[in-house]
Amino acid sequence: MDNKTFDDRYNVAPIIFKDWIKGRLDIADSVIFDFGCDTGVMSLGLIHHCSPKKVIGVDINDNYMNLLFEVSNRINIKKLPENLEFYVIEPQGNFSKIISKEVDCVFSWSVFEHVSQPILKQKVVDLYKILRKGGYAFIQIAPLYYSAFGSHLNMIITAPWAHLTTQLNLFQDYVFKAEKSGVYADEDDSNFEKIKASLWSLYSTLNKITSDELIKIFTSSGFTLIDKFTSCCQDTPPASLKAVYRKEVLITEQIVGLFRKNC
Numbered sequence: 001m002d003n004k005t006f007d008d009r010y011n012v013a014p015i016i017f018k019d020w021i022k023g024r025l026d027i028a029d030s031v032i033f034d035f036g037c038d039t040g041v042m043s044l045g046l047i048h049h050c051s052p053k054k055v056i057g058v059d060i061n062d063n064y065m066n067l068l069f070e071v072s073n074r075i076n077i078k079k080l081p082e083n084l085e086f087y088v089i090e091p092q093g094n095f096s097k098i099i100s101k102e103v104d105c106v107f108s109w110s111v112f113e114h115v116s117q118p119i120l121k122q123k124v125v126d127l128y129k130i131l132r133k134g135g136y137a138f139i140q141i142a143p144l145y146y147s148a149f150g151s152h153l154n155m156i157i158t159a160p161w162a163h164l165t166t167q168l169n170l171f172q173d174y175v176f177k178a179e180k181s182g183v184y185a186d187e188d189d190s191n192f193e194k195i196k197a198s199l200w201s202l203y204s205t206l207n208k209i210t211s212d213e214l215i216k217i218f219t220s221s222g223f224t225l226i227d228k229f230t231s232c233c234q235d236t237p238p239a240s241l242k243a244v245y246r247k248e249v250l251i252t253e254q255i256v257g258l259f260r261k262n263c
């Protein structure tokens with residue numbers, strides 16, 4: 001993990017969450033459920049920056065297993081905090097096997113664009129079920145699919161909206177023929193080929209959710225939208241795309257939504 005990615009996960013996102021939740025949740029007495037925790041770096045950042053009662057991180061992969069190794073050369077810790085728990089879950093499974101008591105807050109950062117379309121609604125319903133009445137769900141997605149770099153391939157494809165303007169087989173060629181640069185400059189050739197294959201797989205599995213759709217899925221599952229923030233890309237979409245998609249959808253890069261389960 002490069003230094004910027006580490007800083008974004010360990011510091012930036014947890015501090016943004018802390019600001020949003022301040023005055024709404026007694027965080028010292030709260031259990032936070034980090035849905036889609038991946039490496040667990042953000043879960044650890046939540047513990048260190050927000051001091052909650054507990055953080056439970058879940059994901060369909062077990063990348064959190066390397067957490068201590070991943071952070072040990074950056075922050076001074078010898079073991080992980082006792083109030084940090086991780087679980088691997090099945091994509092379709094609910095959370096009842098791991099949650100014995102309702103949680104106070106759901107946290108999810110850059111996850112909902114990766115949840116497979118057929119289970120998207122069910123995941124939101126499952127999260128609603130494990131949240132206590134009056135609890136919050138803090139949900140962030142960036143970059144949204146229809147935005148300039150919504151392909152998540154910005155490390156190797158530098159042209160904005162290329163994923164929407166380029167014929168699919170040519171776009172795939174551009175990805176697999178990309179030259180090493182930026183954060184990948186020092187990778188050996190075989191590793192770089194693996195990185196490109198994994199980036200293509202990640203791109204192919206994006207569910208194309210928009211900010212409006214995210215809000216609709218949550219509110220139609222019983223949540224109330226308390227607050228939202230959107231941010232836009234700097235680039236201007238080409239006229240050919242504006243003729244097909246609403247401009248607002250093309251330029252909205254990030255959505256942050258704070259939802260509540262009614263008391």
Ligand SMILES: C[S@@+](CC[C@H](N)C(=O)[O-])C[C@H]1O[C@@H](n2cnc3c(N)ncnc32)[C@H](O)[C@@H]1O
Pocket residue numbers: 009035036037038039042058059060061089090091092108109110111114115116123
């Ligand atoms: C881009 S990563 C974000 C990880 C972390 N929140 C962060 O920002 O560092 C997206 C994560 O969502 C996870 N994910 C996708 N579908 C999921 C599901 N149905 N249940 C739990 N996690 C899921 C992926 O495995 C992946 O680790």
